[in-house]
Amino acid sequence: MEVTEQMIQHLANLSRLSFSDEETKAFKNDLQGMIAFVEKLQEVDTTGIQPLQHMGDAVNVLREDEIQGSINRTEALKNSPIKDDTFFKVPKVIKK
Amino acid sequence: MFSYTSIKEYHSFLGTNPDGCMQAVKHYIAAIEANKHLNAFLEVFADEALQRAAELDKQRTEGQTMGRLHGVVVSLKDVICYKGHKVTAASKILDNFESVYSATAVERLLAEGAIIIGRNNCDEFAMGSSSENSAFGTVKNARDTSRVPGGSSGGSAVAVQADLTMISLGSDTGGSVRQPADFCGIIGMKPSYGRISRYGLIAYASSFDQIGIFGKNLADVAIALEVMSGEDNFDSTASSKPVAHYEEHSHKLITGKKIAYFKQVLDHPGIDPEIKAATENYIQTLKDKGFIVEAINFDWLDYIVPTYYILTTAEATSNLSRFDGVRYGFRSTEGIDDLNEMYKQSRSKGFGKEVQRRILLGNFVLSSGYFDAYFTKAQQVRKLLSDNTATIFEQYDAIISPTVPAPAFKLGEKSDDSVAMYLADIYTVYANLVGLPSISVPLFTHSNGMPFGLQLMTNHYEEELMFALSNSFLAK
Numbered sequence: 001m002e003v004t005e006q007m008i009q010h011l012a013n014l015s016r017l018s019f020s021d022e023e024t025k026a027f028k029n030d031l032q033g034m035i036a037f038v039e040k041l042q043e044v045d046t047t048g049i050q051p052l053q054h055m056g057d058a059v060n061v062l063r064e065d066e067i068q069g070s071i072n073r074t075e076a077l078k079n080s081p082i083k084d085d086t087f088f089k090v091p092k093v094i095k096k
Numbered sequence: 097m098f099s100y101t102s103i104k105e106y107h108s109f110l111g112t113n114p115d116g117c118m119q120a121v122k123h124y125i126a127a128i129e130a131n132k133h134l135n136a137f138l139e140v141f142a143d144e145a146l147q148r149a150a151e152l153d154k155q156r157t158e159g160q161t162m163g164r165l166h167g168v169v170v171s172l173k174d175v176i177c178y179k180g181h182k183v184t185a186a187s188k189i190l191d192n193f194e195s196v197y198s199a200t201a202v203e204r205l206l207a208e209g210a211i212i213i214g215r216n217n218c219d220e221f222a223m224g225s226s227s228e229n230s231a232f233g234t235v236k237n238a239r240d241t242s243r244v245p246g247g248s249s250g251g252s253a254v255a256v257q258a259d260l261t262m263i264s265l266g267s268d269t270g271g272s273v274r275q276p277a278d279f280c281g282i283i284g285m286k287p288s289y290g291r292i293s294r295y296g297l298i299a300y301a302s303s304f305d306q307i308g309i310f311g312k313n314l315a316d317v318a319i320a321l322e323v324m325s326g327e328d329n330f331d332s333t334a335s336s337k338p339v340a341h342y343e344e345h346s347h348k349l350i351t352g353k354k355i356a357y358f359k360q361v362l363d364h365p366g367i368d369p370e371i372k373a374a375t376e377n378y379i380q381t382l383k384d385k386g387f388i389v390e391a392i393n394f395d396w397l398d399y400i401v402p403t404y405y406i407l408t409t410a411e412a413t414s415n416l417s418r419f420d421g422v423r424y425g426f427r428s429t430e431g432i433d434d435l436n437e438m439y440k441q442s443r444s445k446g447f448g449k450e451v452q453r454r455i456l457l458g459n460f461v462l463s464s465g466y467f468d469a470y471f472t473k474a475q476q477v478r479k480l481l482s483d484n485t486a487t488i489f490e491q492y493d494a495i496i497s498p499t500v501p502a503p504a505f506k507l508g509e510k511s512d513d514s515v516a517m518y519l520a521d522i523y524t525v526y527a528n529l530v531g532l533p534s535i536s537v538p539l540f541t542h543s544n545g546m547p548f549g550l551q552l553m554t555n556h557y558e559e560e561l562m563f564a565l566s567n568s569f570l571a572k
């Protein structure tokens with residue numbers, strides 16, 4: 001399958017990444033090689049095979065509904081690059 | 097002069113040396129400093145380790161019961177959380193991130209008296225096979241510093257190889273513990289999927305990831321596994337199956353077991369001729385020792401690495417979406433007044449190239465129009481592989497192969513070719529695709545001076561047999 005620069009831009013947007021023209025070209029080549037490599041799987045006949053979606057045989061692993069393993073607000077904010085005492089801060093979302 | 101061979105001997109040394117833990121920690125701090133050029137450590141917790149050694153020495157001499165890992169010096173791959181300490185996944189995007197909780201595995205090591213000495217360098221987000229993808233510089237193989245140590249857990253492997261710690265933890269998603277163990281001439285083991293809780297392990301591909309252990313002594317690895325294994329309230333995929341006395345099995349000598357090897361593995365065009373010959377000779381040795389060793393057909397070899405890359409990149413894409421520059425990690429601020437632009441700039445500047453490549457491939461296989469042809473297809477192949485594995489273990493007790501097709505390569509040799517790099521994992525990814533326990537044991541030396549190992553896989557949750565067989569293989 002042919003990878004285009006337009007496709008790279010689309011995937012970059014889905015990935016929340018942004019590339020310069022030069023990077024787009026480089027990633028196009030890389031992805032072309034990677035997709036050619038994984039396309040090998042099309043040779044395998046998988047008609048009627050259920051996809052394997054879970055490792056292990058456990059179902060509905062439950063525990064008592066007690067608060068465990070939480071962190072408090074101070075700890076949650078600790079590693080945030082931009083914050084105040086209560087909130088994470090982001091660029092304004094709703095604009096005039 | 098302090099020297100180390102095993103936890104058992106170290107503990108008897110501690111019996112007659114009231115300052116034994118302190119001697120050990122001082123020894124390792126000096127060794128790490130003297131081997132800085134290997135770049136195996138991103139950070140050494142020197143003061144804290146010394147303080148903990150002093151406390152442990154005091155507790156022991158006061159007659160308190162010793163934990164199973166009392167005074168055992170351990171280093172952690174930089175993807176495992178240890179509360180109050182930095183963890184970066186060797187990425188700029190997590191530079192300055194400090195863990196707010198500890199991994200369950202780390203809690204259990206500490207509860208048995210371990211001393212955590214530092215963080216080991218690795219490939220960024222555990223994505224790589226050479227430890228060249230770190231944002232903090234390449235790790236070097238101590239046996240030959242012009243060569244890679246393997247990856248992604250290269251720093252953890254070199255830490256054990258160069259005697260900079262007693263044991264270390266890595267993570268193994270497609271071979272990231274066994275492959276560097278092979279390249280460095282040490283033992284590297286990944287247990288069954290779900291044996292050790294993944295809570296506090298920075299996720300790469302959640303249905304593949306397992307914490308693994310490096311050591312020079314089989315019993316050490318078995319003890320560490322015993323300590324860390326078992327169910328966990330914070331990881332519902334951690335198995336509730338009982339934890340066996342793995343250490344006991346690591347001393348057993350057994351024979352007569354039925355062992356399979358894949359014909360296609362030894363016939364693969366990429367295999368180094370010496371590795372092929374050594375493995376074939378070893379198969380004869382095992383037969384002479386009384387094992388039944390048989391070649392079986394495995395028609396999947398060319399499909400397992402592609403399956404692995406589709407599924408792991410898809411899972412990685414989802415796992416790495418949490419790095420948004422808001423809650424933690426690097427944030428790009430320059431001239432940005434739009435939320436989406438902030439995400440994009442932060443992620444593009446924070447993630448390295450290989451990580452970005454894998455995110456792109458992951459989004460490709462998950463995107464509308466390609467989902468069924470790639471992602472669902474790979475899950476179906478995974479199901480076929482899993483069924484095939486069950487059939488193999490109806491007839492055999494274990495599967496052996498070389499760990500890697502070729503010995504440690506030169507730094508930079510494969511860094512421009514992702515696909516060539518991916519093929520270094522061709523013999524190891526199978527265990528992760530189907531969740532088997534697997535170990536690489538150092539048995540051989542190449543004519544170029546580099547070590548290589550033999551990989552052994554047993555059925556799900558048959559770690560006891562894996563250890564007993566490994567011990568029987570290592571025994572002269």
